[in-house]
Amino acid sequence: MSILRFIMLALRALQRNKLRAFLTMLGIIIGVAAVIAMVAIGQGSKESIQSQLSSMGSNMITVLPSSNVAGGVRIGGDSYQSLTIEDVKAIQQQAEYVSAVSPVASTRGQAIYGALNWPTSLQGVAPSYFDIRKLTIQDGVSFSDADVATAAKVCVLGQTVIKNLFPSGESPVGKVIRLNSIPLQVIGTLVPKGQSSFGQDQDDIILTPYTTVQKRITATIYFQSIYASAVSEGASEAATNEITGILRTTHRLRPTDENNFQVRTMEELIKTLSSTTSLLTILLTAIAGISLVIGGIGIMNIMYVSVKERTKEIGLRMSIGARGYDILMQFLVEAIIISVTGGIIGVILGVTSAKLITVLLGWPTLVSESSIVLSFLVCAFTGVFFGYYPALSASRLDPIEALRYE
Amino acid sequence: MSGKKILQLEDIRREFIMGSEVVKALRGITFDVYEGEFVTIMGSSGSGKTTLLNILGCLDKPTSGNYLLDGVSVSKLSRNELARLRNRKIGFVFQSYNLLPRTSALENVELPLFYNPGLSTSERKQRAMAALSEVKLQGREEHMPNQLSGGQQQRVAIARALVNQPVMILADEATGNLDSRTSYEIMALMQELNQQEGKTIVFVTHEPDIASFSTRTVMLRDGRVVKDTKNENVRSAKEALAALPPADDY
Numbered sequence: 001m002s003i004l005r006f007i008m009l010a011l012r013a014l015q016r017n018k019l020r021a022f023l024t025m026l027g028i029i030i031g032v033a034a035v036i037a038m039v040a041i042g043q044g045s046k047e048s049i050q051s052q053l054s055s056m057g058s059n060m061i062t063v064l065p066s067s068n069v070a071g072g073v074r075i076g077g078d079s080y081q082s083l084t085i086e087d088v089k090a091i092q093q094q095a096e097y098v099s100a101v102s103p104v105a106s107t108r109g110q111a112i113y114g115a116l117n118w119p120t121s122l123q124g125v126a127p128s129y130f131d132i133r134k135l136t137i138q139d140g141v142s143f144s145d146a147d148v149a150t151a152a153k154v155c156v157l158g159q160t161v162i163k164n165l166f167p168s169g170e171s172p173v174g175k176v177i178r179l180n181s182i183p184l185q186v187i188g189t190l191v192p193k194g195q196s197s198f199g200q201d202q203d204d205i206i207l208t209p210y211t212t213v214q215k216r217i218t219a220t221i222y223f224q225s226i227y228a229s230a231v232s233e234g235a236s237e238a239a240t241n242e243i244t245g246i247l248r249t250t251h252r253l254r255p256t257d258e259n260n261f262q263v264r265t266m267e268e269l270i271k272t273l274s275s276t277t278s279l280l281t282i283l284l285t286a287i288a289g290i291s292l293v294i295g296g297i298g299i300m301n302i303m304y305v306s307v308k309e310r311t312k313e314i315g316l317r318m319s320i321g322a323r324g325y326d327i328l329m330q331f332l333v334e335a336i337i338i339s340v341t342g343g344i345i346g347v348i349l350g351v352t353s354a355k356l357i358t359v360l361l362g363w364p365t366l367v368s369e370s371s372i373v374l375s376f377l378v379c380a381f382t383g384v385f386f387g388y389y390p391a392l393s394a395s396r397l398d399p400i401e402a403l404r405y406e
Numbered sequence: 407m408s409g410k411k412i413l414q415l416e417d418i419r420r421e422f423i424m425g426s427e428v429v430k431a432l433r434g435i436t437f438d439v440y441e442g443e444f445v446t447i448m449g450s451s452g453s454g455k456t457t458l459l460n461i462l463g464c465l466d467k468p469t470s471g472n473y474l475l476d477g478v479s480v481s482k483l484s485r486n487e488l489a490r491l492r493n494r495k496i497g498f499v500f501q502s503y504n505l506l507p508r509t510s511a512l513e514n515v516e517l518p519l520f521y522n523p524g525l526s527t528s529e530r531k532q533r534a535m536a537a538l539s540e541v542k543l544q545g546r547e548e549h550m551p552n553q554l555s556g557g558q559q560q561r562v563a564i565a566r567a568l569v570n571q572p573v574m575i576l577a578d579e580a581t582g583n584l585d586s587r588t589s590y591e592i593m594a595l596m597q598e599l600n601q602q603e604g605k606t607i608v609f610v611t612h613e614p615d616i617a618s619f620s621t622r623t624v625m626l627r628d629g630r631v632v633k634d635t636k637n638e639n640v641r642s643a644k645e646a647l648a649a650l651p652p653a654d655d656y
Contacts, residue, residue: 002523005520009520012509012513016508312504313506315504316504316506316517317521318489318492319465320492320493320498320517320518320566321489321490321493321494321518321521322489322493322520322521323489323490323521324485324486324489325486400460400466403465403504
């Protein structure tokens with residue numbers, strides 16, 4: 001028994017009831033199209049949420065010196081000095097999951113310009129620090145590797161410092177300020193970042209090359225911290241492990257030794273990110289499921305009506321030799337054809353409307369292949385599932401009763 | 407009458423359980439039908455005609471008794487085997503034609519072949535065309551049932567019954583919905599199939615007029631055979647048709 005015969009039979013039956021076939025299909029079409037468009041919107045917003053969160057530095061890793069045991073006495077973290085430029089270079093060269101790394105040599109001091117002065121934090125960093133912390137230059141330029149190499153007396157100012165040293169609104173770029181009696185030329189200003197999540201003013205800052213701080217101000221070879229970026233949020237853990245391994249080697253720690261540094265990630269941010277996206281996914285899956293079930297019920301409804309309406313036909317077919325299987329297949333194939341055809345049209349409509357949403361409303365959308373494949377499979381399954389019961393009840397009809405059915 | 411026994415009925419009984427009551431529709435029916443016979447089964451309503459027809463048509467099984475169709479004992483067969491038997495051995499003709507609506511005459515005739523695998527599409531079409539010409543409906547292949555008269559529709563149904571070359575045509579009040587002129591036309595066709603092609607026909611009716619065209623009449627009453635007679639002088643339906651007053655044309 002070839003299935004082709006049943007496909008031909010079903011096509012002929014549908015041809016005789018074009019409008020009804022189309023209306024039945026409409027349920028599936030709208031279901032599938034809605035799923036695809038919805039998932040596309042979801043994926044699009046997920047993507048944009050993700051990029052927004054990573055602009056907050058969710059892939060940032062910080063390395064801090066930590067306590068160590070010296071002759072049975074624990075030495076506190078802040079005062080402990082263990083991070084050097086060798087560590088930074090080792091991370092830069094060896095770590096695969098790290099895209100950027102910068103040391104931070106910080107100190108506090110009184111910034112002076114003309115008659116005004118302001119106590120602030122001076123951070124000596126590498127040029128990659130701007131990328132890691134997502135800092136943007138507003139006016140002027142940032143300093144370069146060459147400035148680092150020569151310990152150039154240049155700096156970039158945060159907005160709070162500018163407000164206090166240049167209250168009249170004149171541009172600080174090109175001016176020379178003094179910090180702990182060292183003259184620094186202002187070459188750039190930062191776009192304001194506002195408060196950090198723990199209430200710290202992130203704009204109250206002066207950035208210079210780390211060599212400038214180390215050689216001209218603090219006269220030390222140690223760093224207060226190292227900042228690094230993992231290649232992605234997902235790689236944060238791998239990058240953390242990598243950095244830990246590298247630093248244990250450069251610090252020559254024995255396997256039994258405790259780490260004399262600590263590596264931290266933006267765990268909270270990452271958790272927020274993953275819970276947001278998984279919530280979105282659950283929501284969309286639920287909507288998708290509901291619309292497909294509604295489409296399926298539409299098929300079941302129509303197939304039931306069709307079986308009732310064609311009871312006499314079923315009786316006749318049985319009397320001239322159709323087996324239960326033949327009747328089952330006839331109606332099942334019809335249901336599957338309706339749902340698969342509806343599925344195909346739905347996919348086309350869904351992809352088109354996702355594109356239209358982007359063009360007309362400007363919402364980001366992302367049509368994923370998996371959503372197409374999945375919704376198509378689900379609707380084929382829906383056809384089988386909801387078509388099966390009416391088809392089965394048709395196949396179980398008693399031919400005598402079916403023939404006399406009015 | 408000699409030749410092959412197409413139907414053998416031995417003490418066929420059929421009982422239905424209606425609530426707490428047992429209704430005995432058939433109370434022991436025994437007769438044989440030979441190849442080439444044209445048998446009418448007569449009886450008033452409630453005589454068990456329909457029940458017998460269902461059993462003869464392998465749509466129903468007797469409660470007890472033995473029924474052999476073309477040498478095959480029906481009572482032991484499964485649902486699927488019964489379906490196969492109906493497909494190959496029996497050609498049904500119903501009172502209400504039972505043609506599929508919005509389906510051409512040719513497709514209606516082809517329908518039993520759909521359930522007979524092993525025939526190619528062209529073979530099916532060829533057989534259906536041949537059956538349609540047997541009932542003199544050449545040129546009407548593409549007509550839909552609603553474009554055909556009652557008599558023509560019944561002839562499509564007869565072609566459908568013939569298409570699988572069954573051993574027996576089983577007609578259930580096949581002229582019941584037709585006027586007398588058209589009835590005679592149908593009976594003339596039946597007689598032709600019986601006499602010229604040797605088709606075995608079992609025709610269930612309650613009209614004695616129709617029974618006079620057959621070679622044998624089995625009379626049922628209360629689930630029993632009360633009379634089983636050979637018809638010595640079979641009326642010719644063609645002559646009866648000619649004897650009718652000409653149709654009024656107005």
